[in-house]
Amino acid sequence: xxxxxxxxxxxxxxxxxxxxxxxxxxxxxxxxxxxxxxxxxxxxxxxxxxxxxxxxxxxxxxxxxxxxxxxxxxxxxxxxxxxxxxxxxxxxxxxxxxxxxxxxxxxxxxxxxxxxxxxxxxxxxxxxxxxxxxxxxxxxxxxxxxxxxxxxxxxxxxxxxxxxxxxxxxxxxxxxxxxxxxxxxxxxxxxxxxxxxxxxxxxxxxxxxxxx
Numbered sequence: 001x002x003x004x005x006x007x008x009x010x011x012x013x014x015x016x017x018x019x020x021x022x023x024x025x026x027x028x029x030x031x032x033x034x035x036x037x038x039x040x041x042x043x044x045x046x047x048x049x050x051x052x053x054x055x056x057x058x059x060x061x062x063x064x065x066x067x068x069x070x071x072x073x074x075x076x077x078x079x080x081x082x083x084x085x086x087x088x089x090x091x092x093x094x095x096x097x098x099x100x101x102x103x104x105x106x107x108x109x110x111x112x113x114x115x116x117x118x119x120x121x122x123x124x125x126x127x128x129x130x131x132x133x134x135x136x137x138x139x140x141x142x143x144x145x146x147x148x149x150x151x152x153x154x155x156x157x158x159x160x161x162x163x164x165x166x167x168x169x170x171x172x173x174x175x176x177x178x179x180x181x182x183x184x185x186x187x188x189x190x191x192x193x194x195x196x197x198x199x200x201x202x203x204x205x206x207x208x209x210x211x212x
Contacts, residue, residue: 038064039060039063039064040124041108041124042063042064042067042071043057043063044108044122044123044124045067045071045082045093045108045122046063046066046067046070046071047108047120047122048093048108048109048110048119048120048121048122049070049071049082049084049091049093049110049119049120050084050091050110050119050120050146051066051070051071051084052066054139055139070084071083071084072084074205074206076201076202076205077201078198078201079094079095080094080095081093081094081202081205081206082094082108084110089112089113089119090112090113091110091111091112091113091119091120092110092111092112092113092115092202092206093108093109093110093111093119094108094109094194094198094199094202095107095108095109095124096109096190096193096194096198097190098186098189098190098193099186099189100126100127100128100133100182100183100186101128101129101133101180101182101183101186102127102128102129102133103126103127104125104126104127105123105125105126105128105136105183105186105187105190106123106124106125106126107121107122107123107124107190108121108122108124109121109190109191109194109198111150111194111199115150115199115203116149116150117147117148117149117150118145118146118147118148118150118158118191119146119147120142120145120146121142121145122142123136123137123142128180128183129180129183132177132179132180132183133177133180133182133183133186135177135180136177136183136187141174141175141177144167144169144174144175145158145174147169148169148172148174149169149170149171149172150172150195151172154192154195154196155192156172156188156192157172157188157191157192157194157195157196158172158173158174158188158191159171159172159173159174159188160173160174160175160176160184160185160187160188161173161174161175161176162175162176
């Protein structure tokens with residue numbers, strides 16, 4: 001074998017080995033990414049429906065078993081519905097997306113079985129500014145949604161208000177994030193979409209699923 005042919009052959013073999021190694025690493029990484037995303041979604045759902053508390057999360061390898069024991073998943077044309085019966089209170093959860101300031105905000109919205117109050121919310125994905133709109137991840141902000149009455153006004157299922165004295169679960173109002181007006185408005189729009197567009201479809205699916 002001439003030096004030139006040997007060089008070509010050597011380069012080919014080395015390249016093939018590197019390609020095979022990259023393919024193997026890519027497959028392994030992809031599976032891990034999928035697994036991590038699934039656990040992250042399960043965690044968000046469990047927090048939104050009140051099964052888990054964000055300050056007292058179990059070990060990562062326990063999440064899937066807790067999810068299986070606590071959540072019933074129903075597939076429908078637009079995605080999944082997640083049903084939980086926590087302390088004998090039925091909660092319905094689903095994913096909703098709406099535009100934010102810098103990108104799409106996706107949240108797990110949880111509603112009671114009467115469809116008249118929010119049971120919780122967990123923000124699954126967003127690109128809001130850290131320290132400003134990114135404060136939607138703070139527990140104090142998210143706790144405002146627990147037990148929040150859903151307004152009958154389709155233009156404002158909840159109200160995001162500036163002044164503390166205007167905040168009231170019975171008036172469907174929560175405190176805006178200081179310095180993050182656009183993000184606060186986006187959350188109101190997200191809840192409007194959840195109640196006006198997504199929930200009627202889910203209610204119909206659940207009615208059919210229960211034989212109603």
